[in-house]
Amino acid sequence: MLAFTKRELYICGALLLFLLVAPFVFVNFKLQLAFMLILIILAMTWNIQGGEMGYNSFGNIMFFGVGMYLCASMQIGLYFPLAEWTESGGEKTFVHEPDQYFKGLALGLAFAAMIPPIIAGLIGYGILGLRGHYFAICTLGIGIASGELAGGIELIGAGQGMTAPPFPKGLGDLETRGEFLYFLCLILLVATFTFIRWLYTTRFRLVLNAIRDNEDKAEAMGIETMRYKITGWMISAFFCGLAGGLVGTMVGYIEPVEVAFDGREMGVFMVLMTILGGKGTLWGPIIGASAFHIFKESFWTLFLGWQYVALGVLIIVIVIYFPEGLMGYLREKKPEWFGEVIDEKDRKAQISLD
Amino acid sequence: MKNLYRSILTFISVLALVFSFGTANAKxxxxxxxxxxxxxxxxxxxxxxxxxxxxxxxxxxxxxxxxxxxxxxxxxxxxxxxxxxxxxxxxxxxxxxxxxxxxxxxxxxxxxxxxxxxxxxxxxxxxxxxxxxxxxxxxxxxxxxxxxxxxxxSPANQYLEVAIDLAVEKNGGKPVRIAQAFEQDAFSQDVRLGVLDAAKRTGSKIIIDDKLPKELNDMAATLAKVKAVKPDVLVVSGHSKGALTAIRQISEMKVDVPMLAMTHCDASKLAKQHGAKSEFALCASQWHKTxxxxxxxxxxxxxxxxxxxxxxxxxxxxxxxxxxxxxxxxxxxxxxxxxxxxxxxxxxxxxxxxxxxxxxxxFGSGGQNTAKPMVLFQVMCKSGKCENVVVAPTKWAAAELIHPIPPWSKR
Known part of the structure; x- marks a missing residue:
């Protein structure tokens, strides 16, 4: 099933082509597009828990934040004393040379990828035994707690926040930084997509679905559900951590509660986007995240000061009219797009019963 | 199949349309x-x-x-x-x-x-x-x-330095004991650094050094400690919410301190919102109308x-x-x-x-304004009407600082 069908090939090809040329066509929208890619990654990884496994996690933001802090700290710490960099009111200004910047970033991203899954494994072992609302509330607490904890660690700037190393000056023109970061995000998105698409063709997905549908039954059938749950969370943590590392570099300023462990926004958005697109599908999170981001960037500023009311309306509309998400809606209206054949005669026959 | 292809094309063109909005504005x-x-x-x-x-x-x-x-x-x-x-x-x-x-x-x-x-x-x-x-x-x-x-x-570290100096002066030039609580954000943490500097300079001792969470609306734990150890100065900084919370809880818990130094008293309209409860609060300000x-x-x-x-x-x-x-x-x-x-x-x-x-x-070399000092004002009430009156520095002082703050039992 790993091979693409012809139709999928067309879609993926067209999208990839669009994403490859987009930064050069929409020059001024590069970083906004890069953010969209990040949101897609977050939604896709959240879908592993929320959609496939039926565990509504509000804690994935923790991996995002940890990745962000790790990436920046490593990038700085590799060449300069981190404590002096982040010291509030620190008088020193350190400058990364281009090769220091890129080597540091590579190392930082490596850490941002490796550490969050380890944390996910350790915490997951403790809390993935919880189910339903208990799990949701517990992860919500973890998300909030990690922000407060980070706000107390002086080494990473505590409540002051820390600045990520600026892109080396004199390297290319004004657009270079944007292009560099955009393509890093694109690479991560392609990697995430490819991996998750492959994952969804394996038995692993079936097990996750079994856990969602009836965990006790799955266990009774001899599936060691805990192992699968933890593995799933670790996969999410891996990609979330990387996404966090990239966002930290893009934003340039890392603050514990608003940028890194931003459960109130990013943490909720990833759930919202997945539900908007249709959870438990491969394409749902992608469609949801794109639609959400475009809606947000296009119309947000029109409702100066009222945007969250508008968002509330959007959520209500989604819940009422698209309870299964956009994908679910499409599937119901156009089942033939999903390769589902409906026997018209049979359907009519059923209707004429009464 | 064809339908799907077409709808994707539509999707992409809609994307393009949305993104091409409002690009051509100039400075x-x-x-x-x-x-x-x-x-x-x-x-x-x-x-x-x-x-x-x-x-x-x-x-x-x-x-x-x-x-x-x-x-x-x-x-x-x-x-x-x-x-x-x-x-x-x-x-x-x-x-x-x-x-x-x-x-x-x-x-x-x-x-x-x-x-x-x-x-x-x-x-x-x-x-x-x-x-x-x-x-x-x-x-x-x-x-x-x-x-x-x-x-x-003026940079944030200058906000409350003057207050500490003032407290030391009122203490006959002897070091004071400071209790402080600051919100976990860039601004308040810098105010804290200024206070630390001033404490070091005057040989004063910090006996409580608490961090307050963002979105703070409770600091009872800090105040309970303050009640127990009786410092000479209590310093609180946490934007408008911090100022309002501090006054509300200090008056509820009847915490007596000789000097209460804060930030954001006028932004939070402290004198208006809390009236006589906020009296004697000392506030750092970038500006005052007088x-x-x-x-x-x-x-x-x-x-x-x-x-x-x-x-x-x-x-x-x-x-x-x-x-x-x-x-x-x-x-x-x-x-x-x-x-x-x-x-x-x-x-x-x-x-x-x-x-x-x-x-x-x-502007100094870092971009900060070097030509303007901070002022301190104190909330003073006359027959129920409270006002902010400048008390330091002496050049602009419109009234004498009231020190120490009378205990709650006499207010």
């Missing part, structure tokens, strides 16, 4: 100079964001109605594009990017709070866009070597206070005054540069030396 359109600002209209800084916006707007109206900005013999008017940063640094950075890249803004005004300014500064710096900010006081903003950042206000600075647009502080109150229905806190001053600085720089070139405007800004109703303005 100077006709006779208008467009400035960009992301301010907090929602979220935890919404009150102060509103003050900032009103301050900007009042100055824009005033400058435009008094002949505008004269560049190259032609008169231009100011216009500001506002976005709501939702009191969120990530959002603020994105919006700065958007203002510069998509709206074509070439000159920026600052947001409210040090944290948000810290998030925006790397973006303006990267794009070489001059930003005059009026509400980011954190010292760490001025040590990063930013070349395009200019702040009309100071004797003058300019030709707003006259002096008293007149600014009157005009602002007429326009917006409340007395201007210093956050509004400094925001208005930012536009006066921009106007002055444009006229001296006599050009719209960002580099030239930036150089003119760096050479700013002027007096506004808000105070003298001259």
């Amino acid at each position: 100077v359109e006709g006779d208008t100079i467009v400035l960009g600002a992301a301010v907090s209209l929602t979220g935890k800084y919404s009150t102060n964001g509103e003050h900032t916006k009103n301050g900007y707007n009042l100055a824009v109206d005033r400058i435009n109605s008094m002949g505008g900005v004269k560049v190259g013999g032609k008169s231009y008017k100011f216009k500001i594009i506002y976005y709501d940063d939702e009191s969120n640094s990530k959002r603020a950075a994105q919006l700065a990017e958007r203002l510069i890249k998509q709206d074509g803004v070439k000159y920026m005004l600052g947001p409210y709070s040090s944290g948000l300014t810290k998030a925006i500064a790397p973006v303006t710096e990267e794009n070489k866009i001059p930003m005059v900010e009026a509400n980011g006081a954190s010292r760490s903003l001025f040590t990063k070597g930013y070349k395009y950042l200019f702040a009309v206000l 100071l004797t600075y003058k300019d030709k647009f707003f006259g002096d502080g008293i007149k600014y206070d009157k005009d602002f109150t007429k326009a917006y229905g409340y007395a201007p806190p210093y956050q509004a005054a400094e925001s208005s001053a930012a536009l006066l600085v921009f106007k002055d720089a444009f006229e001296r540069a006599n050009s719209f070139d960002t580099k030239k405007v930036r150089d003119a800004l760096a050479k700013t030396k002027m007096q506004t109703f808000y105070g003298n303005i001259k």
Whole structure:
């Protein structure tokens, strides 16, 4: 099933082509597009828990934040004393040379990828035994707690926040930084997509679905559900951590509660986007995240000061009219797009019963 | 199959359409100079964001109605594009990017709070866009070597240093015992550094050093400790919410301290909201209407206070005054540069030396205003009507500091 069908090939090809040329066509929208890619990654990884496994996690933001802090700290710490960099009111200004910047970033991203899954494994072992609302509330607490904890660690700037190393000056023109970061995000998105698409063709997905549908039954059938749950969370943590590392570099300023462990926004958005697109599908999170981001960037500023009311309306509309998400809606209206054949005669026959 | 292909094409073209919106704006359109600002209209800084916006707007109206900005013999008017940063640094950075890249803004005004300014500064710096900010006081903003950042206000570490000096003076020159509680954010942590410096200088001892969470609305734990150890000074800083929470709980728990030093008393309209409960609170302020600075647009502080109150229905806190001053600085720089070139405007800004109703303005090498001292005022009540009265420095003092604060049993 790993091979693409012809139709999928067309879609993926067209999208990839669009994403490859987009930064050069929409020059001024590069970083906004890069953010969209990040949101897609977050939604896709959240879908592993929320959609496939039926565990509504509000804690994935923790991996995002940890990745962000790790990436920046490593990038700085590799060449300069981190404590002096982040010291509030620190008088020193350190400058990364281009090769220091890129080597540091590579190392930082490596850490941002490796550490969050380890944390996910350790915490997951403790809390993935919880189910339903208990799990949701517990992860919500973890998300909030990690922000407060980070706000107390002086080494990473505590409540002051820390600045990520600026892109080396004199390297290319004004657009270079944007292009560099955009393509890093694109690479991560392609990697995430490819991996998750492959994952969804394996038995692993079936097990996750079994856990969602009836965990006790799955266990009774001899599936060691805990192992699968933890593995799933670790996969999410891996990609979330990387996404966090990239966002930290893009934003340039890392603050514990608003940028890194931003459960109130990013943490909720990833759930919202997945539900908007249709959870438990491969394409749902992608469609949801794109639609959400475009809606947000296009119309947000029109409702100066009222945007969250508008968002509330959007959520209500989604819940009422698209309870299964956009994908679910499409599937119901156009089942033939999903390769589902409906026997018209049979359907009519059923209707004429009464 | 064909349907699907077509719908994807539609999707992509819709995307393209949406993204091509509003790109072609320029920094100077006709006779208008467009400035960009992301301010907090929602979220935890919404009150102060509103003050900032009103301050900007009042100055824009005033400058435009008094002949505008004269560049190259032609008169231009100011216009500001506002976005709501939702009191969120990530959002603020994105919006700065958007203002510069998509709206074509070439000159920026600052947001409210040090944290948000810290998030925006790397973006303006990267794009070489001059930003005059009026509400980011954190010292760490001025040590990063930013070349395009200019702040009309005094750095945060100076906020409460004077209060500690004053406490020591009242203690007969002997060191004092300080209890302090600061919110976990860029600004308050810098105020804390200033207090630490002052404590070190005077040999004073810090006996309580608490951190308060963001969005704070409870500090009872700190106050319970204060009640137990009886320090000479209690220092609290946590923006408007912090000031309101502190007064509410101090009066509820009847905490007696000889001196209570805070920030943001006027922004939170403390004297009005809590009345006599807030009496004797000592507050750091960037500006007070009774100071004797003058300019030709707003006259002096008293007149600014009157005009602002007429326009917006409340007395201007210093956050509004400094925001208005930012536009006066921009106007002055444009006229001296006599050009719209960002580099030239930036150089003119760096050479700013002027007096506004808000105070003298001259930028140090890091972009901070080095020409204006902080003032301290104390909330004083007369027959139920409470007011902020300047008590330090002595040059502007309108009344003697009341010290120590009488205990609750006698109030």
